[in-house]
Amino acid sequence: MPLLILGIWSVAHGWRFPALVPGEVSFAAWSYVLSSASGVGASLGLTLSIAVATAVIATVISYPAGRALGRHRFPGRFAVLVLVLAPAVLPALAVALGLQGLFLRLGLTGTVSGVVLAHLIPALPYPTLVMTAAFAAFEPEFEHQARSLGARPLQVLAHVTLPAVAPALRVGAALAFLVSWSQYLLTLGIGAGKVQTLPLVLFTFATSGRNDLTGAVSLVHLLPALLVVGFTLALRMFHRVGGGRWSVPGVGG
Amino acid sequence: MTMSLALLDLSFSHPGADKPTVAGLDLMVKPGTLTALLGPSGSGKTTILRLIAGLLAPDRGDIRLGNRSLLGLPPERRNAVLVFQAPLLFPQMTVAQNVGFGLRMQGLPKPVIAARTGAMLERLHLTGLGNRTPEALSGGQAQRVALARALILEPDLFMLDEPLSSLDPGLREDMQALIRELQRDLGVTTLVVTHDQAEAVALADSIAVLHDGRIVQDAAPETIFSRPATAAVARFFGGENFLPGHARDGLFHCEIGPLPLPLGAGDGPGTLTVRPEALVLGPGAEAREAQVVANRFLGLHCRVELVVAGCRLVALVAPDLARGLVEGQKIGVTLPRQALWVLPTDPAPQTLHRTVP
Numbered sequence: 226m227p228l229l230i231l232g233i234w235s236v237a238h239g240w241r242f243p244a245l246v247p248g249e250v251s252f253a254a255w256s257y258v259l260s261s262a263s264g265v266g267a268s269l270g271l272t273l274s275i276a277v278a279t280a281v282i283a284t285v286i287s288y289p290a291g292r293a294l295g296r297h298r299f300p301g302r303f304a305v306l307v308l309v310l311a312p313a314v315l316p317a318l319a320v321a322l323g324l325q326g327l328f329l330r331l332g333l334t335g336t337v338s339g340v341v342l343a344h345l346i347p348a349l350p351y352p353t354l355v356m357t358a359a360f361a362a363f364e365p366e367f368e369h370q371a372r373s374l375g376a377r378p379l380q381v382l383a384h385v386t387l388p389a390v391a392p393a394l395r396v397g398a399a400l401a402f403l404v405s406w407s408q409y410l411l412t413l414g415i416g417a418g419k420v421q422t423l424p425l426v427l428f429t430f431a432t433s434g435r436n437d438l439t440g441a442v443s444l445v446h447l448l449p450a451l452l453v454v455g456f457t458l459a460l461r462m463f464h465r466v467g468g469g470r471w472s473v474p475g476v477g478g
Numbered sequence: 479m480t481m482s483l484a485l486l487d488l489s490f491s492h493p494g495a496d497k498p499t500v501a502g503l504d505l506m507v508k509p510g511t512l513t514a515l516l517g518p519s520g521s522g523k524t525t526i527l528r529l530i531a532g533l534l535a536p537d538r539g540d541i542r543l544g545n546r547s548l549l550g551l552p553p554e555r556r557n558a559v560l561v562f563q564a565p566l567l568f569p570q571m572t573v574a575q576n577v578g579f580g581l582r583m584q585g586l587p588k589p590v591i592a593a594r595t596g597a598m599l600e601r602l603h604l605t606g607l608g609n610r611t612p613e614a615l616s617g618g619q620a621q622r623v624a625l626a627r628a629l630i631l632e633p634d635l636f637m638l639d640e641p642l643s644s645l646d647p648g649l650r651e652d653m654q655a656l657i658r659e660l661q662r663d664l665g666v667t668t669l670v671v672t673h674d675q676a677e678a679v680a681l682a683d684s685i686a687v688l689h690d691g692r693i694v695q696d697a698a699p700e701t702i703f704s705r706p707a708t709a710a711v712a713r714f715f716g717g718e719n720f721l722p723g724h725a726r727d728g729l730f731h732c733e734i735g736p737l738p739l740p741l742g743a744g745d746g747p748g749t750l751t752v753r754p755e756a757l758v759l760g761p762g763a764e765a766r767e768a769q770v771v772a773n774r775f776l777g778l779h780c781r782v783e784l785v786v787a788g789c790r791l792v793a794l795v796a797p798d799l800a801r802g803l804v805e806g807q808k809i810g811v812t813l814p815r816q817a818l819w820v821l822p823t824d825p826a827p828q829t830l831h832r833t834v835p
Contacts, residue, residue, distance in 0.1 A: 366562055372553040373531050373560040374580040375631060384579075388570045470569055470613070 228447070234440030254437035258445065265426060265442055272406065272422040273449065275337060279344040279405035283352050284398040286345075288390075291356020296365060306357075313350040320346055321414030328415055335419040341405075343415040348404040352397025359393030363471045389471040392460070399457040406450055480509035480665050481544035481634045483530070483558075488539035490522075490529055499525045501691035503539070507635075507684075510665040512658070513696070514678035516714075517688030523671040526688075527637050530669070531560040543634050554583070558635035563643060565624040567612035573623050574599065574608035580631045598626045601660070618649045622656070629660065636661070636668045642677060654680050675715055687711050703753065705819050712751050712821065718792040719757075721750040725820060734766060734787040737813060743820040755779070756817035757793035759800070765810030773803045784811055 238251035258265045294306065312320065324343055325334065333339030367389065371381045387394075409424040416422070423446045430438040485505040491498040499522040507513040517523050528534040530541055532553035541548045548556050559580075567576050575582075578595040599605055602622040612620060621641065628636060641657065642650045658681055661668050672678050678685045679699045686696040687707075695707035706712035709720060723732030725745050730737045732750060758765075759782065768784040768791070780800035782793045793811065803809065 364566070366564070367566055367568065369528075369531075369533050369553075370560075370562055370566045371568075371579070371583075372533070373558075374583065374627065375554045375557075375559075376579075376583045377552075377554055380583050384583075385568060388568075 228444075231440040231443045231447075234436045235438075235444060237437055237440075251437070254435075254441045258438060258441040264421065265423075265445060268421050268423050268426045269445060269449075271337070271420070272424075272446075275341055275344065275412075275420075275422060276402045276405040278341045279348050280398045280402035282341070283345055283348045283401035284394055286349060287352035287356045287397050287401075288394070290353045291358075291393075292360045294353070295357040295360025295363075309353050310350050312346045317347060317408075317410040321410045324411070325414050334415055335417040337420055340412055340416045340420045340422075343411040344405040344408050347408070347411070348401040351400035351404060352394075355393045355397040355400065356390065359390045363389050367471060395457055395460055399453050402453055403450055406453075480667055482509045482542075483507040483635050483667055483669065484540075484542040485526070485530070486540040486542065488526070488529060488541065489537045490525060490534060491537060492525075498537075498691055500529070500536070503692055505686055505693055505696065507667055507669055509667055511683040512661050512668040512670060512681060513684045513686055514682035515669060515671045515686050515688055516675060516678045517673065519673055521673075521688050522691050523673070523688060524639055527560055527639050527669070527671055530556075530558055530635070530637060532556050532558075533560075556635075557631070557633050558637065559628040559631055559633040560637040560639065561624050561628045561641060563640045565612075565620040567615075567620055567623055567627075569612050571612075572608065573604065573610050573612065573615070576612065576623055577608075577626045577630055579627055594630055598630045602626045602656070617645055618653065621645065621653060625657070625660070629664065629666070632664075633666060636666045638668070638670045640672055641670065643672075643674075650677075651680075657681060687714065704817075706751070706821065709749060709751070709821050716754070717751055718754050719752050720821075721789060723748065723750055730818070730820060733789050737818060738815045740815070740818045740820060748820040748822060751819050751821055752791075752813050752817050754781075754792045754794040756814060757791065757795070758812040758814060759793060759795055759803075759809055760812075761810045762812045765812045768809055768811040770803050770805055770807045770809060772805060773800055775800075784809070786811060 235254050236250050236252060238249040238253065257263050261267070290309070294302065294309075321343070324346070328334045328339050328343070331339075333342065363386075367385055368381050371385045372378075376384065407424060408422070409428065412420060412422050412425060416425075423442070427439065427442045427446055430442055483506070485503055488500055488503040488505075489498055490500040503526065505513070505515075515523050515526065525534065529536050530548070532548065532551060536549070543556070543558060548558065567573075568579065571579070574592075574595050577598055578591045581591045581594060595608070596605075599608055602625060604619065604622055604626065607615070607619065607623075612623070615623065621644075625641075638657070642653050645653060654677065657670075670678075670681055672681075675685075682699060684696060685699055685702050687694045687702070689710060695702060695711050697705075697707075702711065703715055706715065706717060709717070712720075721732040721734065723730055724747050725731075725739050725743055727745075728739050730739045730743075730748070730750050737750065766786050768786045770782060771785055771790070772781075772783040774781045775797060776794075779794045780797050780803075782795060782800050782803060784791045784793060791811065
């Protein structure tokens with residue numbers, strides 16, 4: 226329903242209160258948004274790059290973190306889990322304000338890499354938690370068996386461990402991508418107006434009162450996110466058909 | 479080429495454990511033979527296999543396969559393949575891909591892998607199952623795939639960790655026969671870990687009995703039954719009759735009177751043991767008078783409890799021979815000379831620990 230309204234907004238011209246349907250259909254907003262003058266195209270590219278970078282880095286970090294947390298019981302494990310989760314719980318505004326001071330000193334404010342670093346803070350907990358669960362369910366004896374059958378450590382990674390945790394890696398990456406994709410406050414605070422991602426552009430249009438532009442940009446903003454979610458779900462469905470269990474009930478001794 | 483396995487003074491402690499899991503273990507497996515490492519749960523059997531496979535590093539001692547030491551070699555370069563208790567088939571691969579896994583890791587050409595995989599599947603009666611996923615297999619089939627996946631590598635040493643414990647009893651005997659047949663045909667030096675003495679007897683050329691991280695006896699199954707090294711070994715294999723006494727001048731003096739001393743036994747204190755199934759009931763030249771205390775039918779045989787001169791003895795006899803024996807009845811019992819065996823008295827060897835330097 227909200228999608229539909231956004232869609233109607235984006236093509237409506239002179240749609241005022243009592244009217245149930247827009248008086249006139251116009252693609253003016255779309256042609257503006259899709260033109261290079263609006264900067265929406267460039268912003269889309271920038272937002273995608275930041276979100277992909279955040280997703281890749283977060284997923285790479287989440288692999289060893291999830292492996293350690295999921296496989297081993299060590300003193301302080303709970304404390305580490307709480308620390309991992311904390312950024313997802315803390316208000317983004319507090320994080321943004323705290324980071325701004327630090328990043329200013331490091332010269333990271335207003336840079337794309339600064340924004341990616343800032344996005345990692347709320348993005349990391351999701352893939353880390355997913356990977357923790359994946360490694361907790363993955364029987365480590367599969368790796369030992371592969372070694373004993375003559376696989377070198379890198380071969381074990383490529384042929385056994387990565388296939389086993391691949392679904393979790395994809396879900397974790399998708400979640401990190403989405404967190405970065407919809408990030409507003411951190412981008413505003415750290416990007417200092419120089420890094421104009423789609424949520425920032427969208428907010429500018431929304432506050433300017435141009436419903437048609439807001440609707441069009443919102444749809445542009447929505448589409449990649451929907452694609453990522455759809456793609457991840459499709460892969461999961463596919464995987465369930467050919468996949469199997471990597472856990473072994475009652476192994477021990 | 480078949481190789482011998484030698485474990486020399488092997489020791490290992492799990493971090494934080496107060497007692498070593500493996501303490502100065504010596505074990506020899508002759509080329510092309512099957513040794514069963516037998517011990518109760520928690521006796522460190524699996525740890526020993528992991529040490530040999532290279533998944534754990536010993537604190538002390540050496541592991542030799544043929545004329546080379548395996549110490550310091552990573553698991554994948556030992557050519558000593560371990561098959562775990564659970565089949566651990568890789569779920570994203572087909573049966574054939576699982577069996578060919580090790581050869582793929584070696585980078586062999588595809589046609590070679592396909593040919594050897596096909597031959598191995600046939601050998602383990604898995605023909606036609608190559609394209610199945612592991613999930614679609616029965617427990618016995620999965621176990622056979624796990625065996626095929628290991629044996630296709632033609633290992634110098636083949637190790638099995640409780641391979642049959644997850645199978646149903648009927649299936650277990652079929653698998654025992656299959657493992658025995660494959661091991662003989664391939665002539666692969668094999669070490670099987672088990673806690674089941676019947677399984678060890680059925681499978682092994684030699685049984686190594688593990689107690690407190692050390693081997694108490696390593697001998698052919700018949701020898702372990704007839705000439706156990708300690709009372710604990712005798713009990714583990716169903717021994718029930720133990721008579722403490724003293725050997726002197728060719729006779730063993732105990733409560734039921736002097737008995738002929740078995741060959742090879744020296745003078746001194748000891749415990750005489752005789753297997754329950756070796757006792758002969760009924761009149762005889764050397765029969766002693768016994769009183770029946772209990773008679774219980776166990777299927778293949780009857781378990782007859784007797785008291786002879788104040789000593790309790792247990793006899794396992796064919797049901798036909800025990801029919802009609804009732805509590806309180808007097809009967810003759812013979813302890814055949816060739817069935818007698820003298821164990822050293824305490825301290826029993828298994829309680830002696832090697833002093834750690």
